[in-house]
Amino acid sequence: MCGIWALFGSDECLSVQCLSAMKIAHRGPDAFRFENVNGFTNCCFGFHRLAVVDQLYGMQPIRVKKFPYLWLCYNGEIYNFKQLQKQFGFDYQTLVDGEVILHLYNRGGIEQTASMLDGVFAFILLDTANRKVFLARDTYGVRPLFKVLTDDGFLGVCSEAKGLINLKHSTSLCSKVEPFLPGHYEVLDLKPSGKVASVELVKFHSCKDEPLHVACDTVEALPSAGFDIDTVKSNIRILFENAVRKRLMAHRRIGCLLSGGLDSSLVAAVLLKLMKEININYPLQTFAIGMENSPDLLAARKVAAHIGSEHHEVILNTEEGIQAIEEVIFSLETYDITTIRASIGMYLVSKYIRKKTDSVVIFSGEGSDELTQGYIYFHKAPSPEEGAEESERLLKELYLFDVLRADRTTAAHGLELRVPFLDHRFTSYYLSLPAELRIPKNGIEKYLLRLSFEDSNLLPKEILWRPKEAFSDGIASVKKSWFSILQDYIDQQVDDLLLEKAAEKYPFNPPKTKESYYYRQIFEKHYPGRSSWLPHYWMPRWVKATDPSARTLKHYKSATQE
Numbered sequence: 001m002c003g004i005w006a007l008f009g010s011d012e013c014l015s016v017q018c019l020s021a022m023k024i025a026h027r028g029p030d031a032f033r034f035e036n037v038n039g040f041t042n043c044c045f046g047f048h049r050l051a052v053v054d055q056l057y058g059m060q061p062i063r064v065k066k067f068p069y070l071w072l073c074y075n076g077e078i079y080n081f082k083q084l085q086k087q088f089g090f091d092y093q094t095l096v097d098g099e100v101i102l103h104l105y106n107r108g109g110i111e112q113t114a115s116m117l118d119g120v121f122a123f124i125l126l127d128t129a130n131r132k133v134f135l136a137r138d139t140y141g142v143r144p145l146f147k148v149l150t151d152d153g154f155l156g157v158c159s160e161a162k163g164l165i166n167l168k169h170s171t172s173l174c175s176k177v178e179p180f181l182p183g184h185y186e187v188l189d190l191k192p193s194g195k196v197a198s199v200e201l202v203k204f205h206s207c208k209d210e211p212l213h214v215a216c217d218t219v220e221a222l223p224s225a226g227f228d229i230d231t232v233k234s235n236i237r238i239l240f241e242n243a244v245r246k247r248l249m250a251h252r253r254i255g256c257l258l259s260g261g262l263d264s265s266l267v268a269a270v271l272l273k274l275m276k277e278i279n280i281n282y283p284l285q286t287f288a289i290g291m292e293n294s295p296d297l298l299a300a301r302k303v304a305a306h307i308g309s310e311h312h313e314v315i316l317n318t319e320e321g322i323q324a325i326e327e328v329i330f331s332l333e334t335y336d337i338t339t340i341r342a343s344i345g346m347y348l349v350s351k352y353i354r355k356k357t358d359s360v361v362i363f364s365g366e367g368s369d370e371l372t373q374g375y376i377y378f379h380k381a382p383s384p385e386e387g388a389e390e391s392e393r394l395l396k397e398l399y400l401f402d403v404l405r406a407d408r409t410t411a412a413h414g415l416e417l418r419v420p421f422l423d424h425r426f427t428s429y430y431l432s433l434p435a436e437l438r439i440p441k442n443g444i445e446k447y448l449l450r451l452s453f454e455d456s457n458l459l460p461k462e463i464l465w466r467p468k469e470a471f472s473d474g475i476a477s478v479k480k481s482w483f484s485i486l487q488d489y490i491d492q493q494v495d496d497l498l499l500e501k502a503a504e505k506y507p508f509n510p511p512k513t514k515e516s517y518y519y520r521q522i523f524e525k526h527y528p529g530r531s532s533w534l535p536h537y538w539m540p541r542w543v544k545a546t547d548p549s550a551r552t553l554k555h556y557k558s559a560t561q562e
Helices: 014-027 081-088 099-116 212-216 229-246 262-277 295-307 318-323 325-332 337-356 376-380 384-396 402-411 424-432 447-452 482-491 496-500 514-526 554-561
Strands: 002-008 031-037 040-049 062-064 067-078 119-127 132-137 146-149 155-158 184-190 196-203 253-257 285-290 310-315 359-363 416-418
Touching: 002 014, 002 067, 002 119, 014 031, 014 040, 014 155, 040 067, 062 099, 067 099, 081 099, 081 212, 099 119, 099 132, 099 184, 099 212, 229 262, 229 424, 229 447, 253 262, 253 337, 262 295, 262 359, 262 447, 285 295, 285 337, 285 359, 295 310, 310 337, 318 325, 318 337, 318 482, 325 337, 325 402, 325 514, 337 359, 337 402, 337 482, 337 514, 384 424, 402 416, 482 514, 496 514
Parallel strands: 253 285, 253 359, 285 310, 359 416
Antiparallel strands: 002 040, 002 155, 031 040, 062 067, 067 119, 119 132, 132 184, 146 155, 184 196
């Protein structure tokens, strides 16, 4: 995890512009570099480094003697860089996994480069010999990337939007800062003036398609094909374990977020098992946050005792959570209701990890709910096919919601997040299964995933079959959920009259509740006029929901009242 920033064709003094690059310094607390491009006095790169691999030669932009005309700034981890080296005979000059991007590009161009990378990434690649700039982002947007491109060819690129919104330019940038789409690369021509012109934006990978880099995976071929249930369960276990194993690549201490729900518990259990197998000689630290005796804390305690991790509990008090709201919204760059609710706990537990421990590489369970139909409203899907379509829609929008939350809350404290459920190979296999296999069964969501690990003894049975609990709800008590605590506070902060006139003040995505109005006010304070960054609020489908919390749904109420 790090922060990348680049400008091409700046009209303003670069020493003034680089102040914007400091807005993302939290993403790389270990080192910073600002470098001009030879021959282009108005083009430059900025880089904030979190040193996770190759402590000596890991600074960026990466340049190697073999390709003096290539400049690379990237944020991410490429898990198959050694396999690609073996397959193509690449001669690496550093231990940095991202160096493979230069060799792949030299060998086969940008299309092959983006398609063959197994990992999470956002990168800016400059080819001064051919006068090209390339931008690319991984399939699910696990690593963030924003850009601004003006009509006269000034390009700014950054890991977070806050590094672009205050750039100086002769024309207005106000409405043009936007997220770069996941699973895409863009080709731009670099003119002698340093300005650029977009040539094409190409989608190189779709979540349902088996990735091209399967040939360079540690599990080359699954032992058996077909959709009989035993084969499917075995393949799910093999691919998930492989997803966790490849993410062990790190020179810094590994930890794991543990809410006590199915997803983070599975990640923690498999992670600890594999760490033992490869003789990592320190205990796995797991981290849970919640109010005293909240469901998440109690469940996480059980899991930690079962797997034998060094467990840390962060007790959340209401005042601390409420005080964090503004800094959380500033970090997130969104005003989505459920994203903010869930981010407060994750932000505070990340703060604890950074201050009180030496864990830096943090595993988490993001992506599972979208992939395995884990949200409670999936029980209401009209058909298996519609459930499958909704699952794919959620995966495509992860970069706006859960993946955004997971990145910003951890990056705000200089931590690097790893999310094995969003492994390209694992997700494409799961999505290839018949829709009927993937739906909730017997009133239980994620039934197939649970069933796949039932005989593994990785987790206690009551955890493996624990019903879905939203993170923002699970950290509070059963009697009073986190969202209702927030609403009680916000009711006192927002006047009824303000809410009545909300649609006039905020015509795009107008707030419908005092809570959403309160978040929107804070967002607009820091990012005025940028409401289009959120195309729509996250909300359950197929139910008449006015609030995104699972606790407002009938299915949840009936389950907790039994």
